[in-house]
Amino acid sequence: MKALKALIPACTLALTGCGAAEAGKTDTPVTLPQVQACFVSNNEGHAVTVEVATESEDRKTGLMGRRDLAENAGMVFEYQEQRPARYGFWMYKTLIPLDIAFLDESGVIVSIRHMLPCTSSRASDCPIYPAGKPFRSAVEMNAGYFKAHGIDEGDRFIWPLESACPP
Template sequence: MNIITALIPFCALALAGCGAAEAGKTTEPVKLQQVQACFASGGEGYPVTVEIASDPEERKKGLMGRRDLDENAGMVFEYQEDRPARYGFWMYKTLIPLDIAFLDERGVIVSVRHMLPCTSSRSSDCPIYPAGKPFRNAVEMNAGYFKAHRIDEGDRLIWPSEGTCPP
């Protein structure tokens, strides 16, 4: 048996793990835990519903493939320890423009970035949007959400908010 013949079963098994989305088919979105959260800014509260991406696979997938995001909805990327300032996010296979707020361990926003969809089929062609400051967690919202609500550095995301959001 030559090496090519020996590798065929291995390659077939490896390719079976590829998602249907890679083959041009759609897959059911993974159901993540959703919680009520609240942005606190300038004495105002802005209630939102966020999905929590807390394990590496959930964080890697993020909002890839979504064609829309409800107006007051987003995704929190939860980490167990601080990330360095150079750490960032990308928009590979992400179809909608997003804003991302990087949060410290208390939920205080340390930086905000605007991110555009990457239309390249090669992940290496997609820009990375670094936090610019050390952070613990991050939250992605529709592009323009933070500007429309005057939410910026120093403001805070409270999650889960357990139904309380400052007036």
């Protein structure tokens, strides 16, 4: 029982501000500011457009309710401080499968997870996809994006882009 009591605060912390949602939130997508960005893998650039979620409420809502996402589009979640490895994201009220890259403070990808939509109406039934390593920000893209472009751990994400993405 003590172990269970210890898990409850940890699970609560894992969901706070990490793509978690309140049960009563609307499914209406909110468009956030967009910036041009670039994944760099093996000295090859992959230009993308990402919505930027820097406020707690925007991070909680994330891509909930979206029925689709443009091919080279995604959402970046920025935090003011590094997040512990046990923190992660969930897919409550998210309708499309996504891949997520967790980034360190330099924009280096420290882990990538594949996330499936959670069809449960109960948030507590949705799995959490932990980063597995400390992270400062995260980028969600369509499922399969990273594999299709050869993007992996150790590659970089540059945003906002101040010049052209490397060819």
